[in-house]
Amino acid sequence: MSPAIASRSQAERTPAPAILRAEGLSKRFGAKLAVAALTCEVRSGEVVGLIGPNGAGKTTTMRLALGLLLPSEGRIEVLGVDCASDSVRVKELIGYVPDEPAFYEFLSGRETVDFACEMRGLERQAAWERLEPFVAKLELAPELDRLVSGYSHGTKKKLALLLALVHGPPLLLLDEPTNGLDPPSANLVRRLLSELAAAGAGILLSTHLLDMADRICHRLVFLDRGRLVAGGTPAELRALAGLGGDASLEDAFLRLVARPA
């Protein structure tokens, strides 16, 4: 039995405490409703996937969780901290990997991590000791002393992941974490995420790769135009769509998020 499956069954047996909780969360941009009355939660040791077509509100939900956006209605909190009212405290609890990571082009990878340590008030030595296994796993060591301006897209994504792990946060928000990675690197990241969840972190990731979501997510949230369409374990979602256990998740998604042509 692989570690991922072990932790999945464990998560199902005893409901762990919720790390992220959204209740009736809405966000309006002018006339456009980006997130509509979303209610969901991420528990400790659990990988939750936000699945949806482009413009479904996945990134907006993550930005609401970080306190970068203010909700129009409803509430979102991390470990009891309201994201809208205390964004500084919330950012201490979250490691965030944006879809398009941005760094200071004239800092090296190592200096970027050092900078994040200072901004988070961490001991640099201890932080690097904690990061060492991740650096090894992500094969980042030869890149760390080069300026970020020379990094490839995939290396930038890996550095963003490393940066999200600097403070050992209880919650990870990952926006398309394997986007732009080659298959071996994507595989590395998937394994890393499963291990982090097994160690007790809550992970919310957005993706449109349903195959990957099926493999590492314990629960999935299907979004469409800001609304929650369906939520549950992959098996529950297949059942909800009226499909058998060996059907692909993609079919379930297409049935549940059926749009009028």
Next chain:
Amino acid sequence: MIHLRRQLVAIGRLLWRNFTRSAIGGRGEARVGSVLSARLLLRLLFLALIARNGLDLARPIRAIADDAERSAALGWALLGAIAVTASLTVGFQQPIGAAAARRLRPLQHPLLAILPVLASTRAVLALLSSGWAPFLFGPFFLGAVGIRAAASVAELWLLGAGLGAAAVAVMRRFLAAHRLAPIAAATGVVVLSGVLVLTQAAWLGRRLGAAPALSSWARALAEGRAPPALAQLAALALAALGFAAFGAVERHGYDRLDVQPTRSVRTRGTRPLDLRRLERRLLVRERSALVLSAVALLIPVVLTAVLVWGVAYGSGAPERVVVEALAVTLLTSFASFAVWICFGQASIAVARDVVARPLLSSLPIPPSATLAGKGALLSWMMLPLVVCAGVMFLFLRVDAPELWARWLLFAGALWLLARGTAAIAFLSQGLGSATPGAGTPIGSLDNLIIVVPVMGVVLAPHPLLALPSFGALALVSWEARRAALRCVRWLDDASLLLERSTPLWRALLGFAMFLSAQSLIALLLGAAGRPSEPDAPAASLMGGAYLVSALALAAYTIGRRGELGRLRWRPARRWTLALGAACGLATGALGVVLQPAIARLLERLGVEGAQVAMGGTLGALLLGLAVLVAAPLAEELYFRGWLQEALALQLGRRRVWAPVLAAFAFAAVHPGPAFPVVWLLGLAAGALYARTGALGPGIAAHAAHNALVWWASR
């Protein structure tokens, strides 16, 4: 636990690294640890120039004898300084141009949005956003009222930045992002008006009396007292409120910045959307860019209107001398506007291409078409400036042919500037180059190469003397285009090792470094000691500045020539050294003989010769060293050993022209009247270098020439 102190130290180090490292050139050169670069020098020069301007502006105020008038003038200066600081604070916070530009500004970088930055840290960031304002009005107030003003200056800086921060907070809270962009661009007007009030404070104080606000503060400063405690307290409280509001709003500051409204647009006309029309349409759609250029173009139009009105309804046509001075001043200020517009727009246009790279790289667009679209747009934007200048000349009843010749040169220079700037933007701000952000787009070494000849054209004492600068401008513009055509390839190929510029362009960068080093050192020396005669530059100052920067040029040349092969000093045939010296003596003699004729010619053209105040033995010694030793060594090293070599490499089979072009550049940077003789000297030195492959004969020629001219002039 997060500590404010640690965050501030980290941000301070970040800013320092940005200041030094983002000055590193293209991707290939980027290395951790290279701190001192030519571009850094230029940035320091920019700040030093601003500080120097501040000191200069203080002089007329200190000269006012009447106490009441002086305090009134100070009041206006305070008002101007606060307006500048507040509007700069707003301007640097706003999303001007593409979102890509935000990544170049360290304090608005998206990485800071996802880190737990404390509200108090954000308030300090707002304070730091007032940019170069303290460098201008700090020296100004120190010059105007002395060191006792220091505490007051700090308080006013806080007040100005606090007001700006409050304005940002209010706008972010109540306005959508797409409405912020025009406001940000409009802050440029407030900055310019603030600078205008600051520069004209003495006049305003005399004409209009005390400024409505801040008069008690100004009176206290003028009389050497501390400002009223209540006013100080109120200023600090206002500032604190502003920063607090900013810190509170900024926590969610990106709420509105990321949202652009979905506008539906109607496409008019059926003409195909080629690259030229595309540039125009994008400019119109991107409001901030549009407002920026509209503001920049509006100012000359308003100036023209005011002047025309003044002439029409004032006391008749002004005197001829006044007209001439006015015409030259107008062309100079219009040229500055042109530079501002070109650099701003070109960098926005290239940032746009960086963002749209995936689209552009998939289309069969030749690099020349990419460049032509931007060059054409910028040339069109130059047209109002040229027309405005022409209208002014007509209304001023300019009848002197040389002034109209100046106008023609001005129009040509602006056209070359527009074409060249589009190319330079690709060279200096293309993909992967971590160029500025921490200042103005004008503060880049690449841009300096083209600004110097443009200003040379408009500031020349006579249109004939402007021709060498015009030629140099044409050459620079042509080479910028050639280098950019290679570099625009990054749209297709983002590989790390892409060569970003030509050897010739790098050689020109070396020269820009030399110029900036020379001015920076002269500024620093000038601030340390006072020249004995205010009108003539002191010999010790010029000599010292030249010596140090010549050393820098020599070191830079030896370090950066790179691929051009080894430098040889001694020629294989020794007699060529003597031949060189003989050539130098011949051109020197020609110069000495022609000197009276040239002086007469200049007199007839109405140009006065420049005078240098010798000021004692030290000055003579330093100037002698510079003229007899440093100039031959450094200039031969650069013009023959680097520029001519780079030209020859580039011209290939037509390499016989390399000495001619290098000699032209060599002569163009020497003072106008000496131009023809120096060109001859350059030709001789260049030919000797081309034949012998060694620098020795050229140095001998140069030293002999300088020695003879120096001896004759004493």
